[in-house]
Amino acid sequence: MKAQPQASHYIDGEYVEDTDGTVIESIYPATGEVIARLHAATPAIIEKAIASAKRAQKEWASWSPAARGRVLKKAAEIMRTRNRELSELETLDTGKPIQETIVADPTSGADSFEFFGGIIATAMNGSQIPLGGDWAYTKRVPLGVVVGIGAWNYPQQIACWKGAPALAAGNAMVFKPSEVTPLGALKIAEILIEAGAPKGVYNVIQGDRETGPLLVSHPDVAKVSLTGSVPTGRKVAGAAASQLKHVTMELGGKSPIVVFDDADIDSAISGAMLGNFYSTGQVCSNGTRVFVHKAIKETFLARLKARTEAILIGDPQDEATQMGPMVSYAQREKVLGYIEKGKAEGATLVTGGGIPNTVSGEGYFIQPTVFADVTDDMTIAREEIFGPVMCVLDFDDEAEVIARANATEFGLSAGVFTADFSRAHRVVDQLEAGTLWINTYNLCPVEIPFGGSKQSGFGRENSAAALEHYSELKTVYVGMGKCEAPY
Numbered sequence: 161m162k163a164q165p166q167a168s169h170y171i172d173g174e175y176v177e178d179t180d181g182t183v184i185e186s187i188y189p190a191t192g193e194v195i196a197r198l199h200a201a202t203p204a205i206i207e208k209a210i211a212s213a214k215r216a217q218k219e220w221a222s223w224s225p226a227a228r229g230r231v232l233k234k235a236a237e238i239m240r241t242r243n244r245e246l247s248e249l250e251t252l253d254t255g256k257p258i259q260e261t262i263v264a265d266p267t268s269g270a271d272s273f274e275f276f277g278g279i280i281a282t283a284m285n286g287s288q289i290p291l292g293g294d295w296a297y298t299k300r301v302p303l304g305v306v307v308g309i310g311a312w313n314y315p316q317q318i319a320c321w322k323g324a325p326a327l328a329a330g331n332a333m334v335f336k337p338s339e340v341t342p343l344g345a346l347k348i349a350e351i352l353i354e355a356g357a358p359k360g361v362y363n364v365i366q367g368d369r370e371t372g373p374l375l376v377s378h379p380d381v382a383k384v385s386l387t388g389s390v391p392t393g394r395k396v397a398g399a400a401a402s403q404l405k406h407v408t409m410e411l412g413g414k415s416p417i418v419v420f421d422d423a424d425i426d427s428a429i430s431g432a433m434l435g436n437f438y439s440t441g442q443v444c445s446n447g448t449r450v451f452v453h454k455a456i457k458e459t460f461l462a463r464l465k466a467r468t469e470a471i472l473i474g475d476p477q478d479e480a481t482q483m484g485p486m487v488s489y490a491q492r493e494k495v496l497g498y499i500e501k502g503k504a505e506g507a508t509l510v511t512g513g514g515i516p517n518t519v520s521g522e523g524y525f526i527q528p529t530v531f532a533d534v535t536d537d538m539t540i541a542r543e544e545i546f547g548p549v550m551c552v553l554d555f556d557d558e559a560e561v562i563a564r565a566n567a568t569e570f571g572l573s574a575g576v577f578t579a580d581f582s583r584a585h586r587v588v589d590q591l592e593a594g595t596l597w598i599n600t601y602n603l604c605p606v607e608i609p610f611g612g613s614k615q616s617g618f619g620r621e622n623s624a625a626a627l628e629h630y631s632e633l634k635t636v637y638v639g640m641g642k643c644e645a646p647y
Contacts, residue, residue, distance in 0.1 A: 189255030
């Protein structure tokens, strides 16, 4: 099983290699097999990529918005035509089951290209401001060269979520995928050039922890958009701020899901499972603190246990498989360590908690895990685990649960399940999060903004709002008469 690309980097419309860079091994998480070997970008590669983007951006920005939109819509069309092969690559890259990648990964990337390609002709219009005899106007202009830094949980989607609004606004992008999942973004770059984008307008370079700082600090980079952990976000945002660069930070969370006693229990369980077990729990917006009203706790847990134990874990390339492995051995070990902390600190293990014995081989599989009787001070209730570990907490009344849900440094997402819509809106108004759901969870269509508050980041991905973060406002004052001075 191999997925070796032509070369490690895609710059100026072609594959480029520099074997002086540190070797990056791409490992298929279901077997532990090395499926590709690439090289991290050397300083020479970084300079080549940024110089190419800087040159291409000038040409690209001169195109009409409608012309740029046609390229993005063509890219979306190509992605949909190749959805199967892109999904299979994503499964190899991440270990996520093919039944998931085929509906949630390249397709959501294609949605992003199609959406921004469709709205850009009118979305960046400025305004005309009458000032008596004089007048002024505003226009939105691109920032220049944008650096995108991706995470390993949704490699192709993130490459598109960052690339689509950046390119629509007239910028060029240099994208660095996670070294854990280096393959998918190269295909996105290929497709954009095939769709008609100028060579250099979307470059992909590989890298590790040493590569990111070189990109962020480069004087020709105007903006950095990162998807990653809070500690990484703090470092990147700090480095960018020191040079007054624009930033978008889509970081982690410890999001709450609140289930009131009048909720449809099966629907709430579905939401909690989607918010904890999809992508083997490796989703930043996951609702990993599930607050369940005491009146329905036992029923909720019993049904949740039965449904969790029925999840089919296995070969990600089998379309019947519902849950694949963790993305890496290191990530699985980290999650297993949190599970042991949960046990040691007194949480009740309802189900899971280890490695499934139904899967053979060297893959990084783990059981979907549910803890009950979790208290707010436990480590598993405070820290982001980034694995399939659900913490169920009890609560008695609305005011109490709102205060407890907000008692965290994170503020990415939240969910509420209740039959009382007055209460639903009242509660979401008080929950401190950037993206919230009522009676569902983790749905992120491109039409709505996605992003966090507090330590979970700033800026927004998706929707027309994203264009504001990839452009800046230019104001022009027009004097209609003679210019006079008092001296």
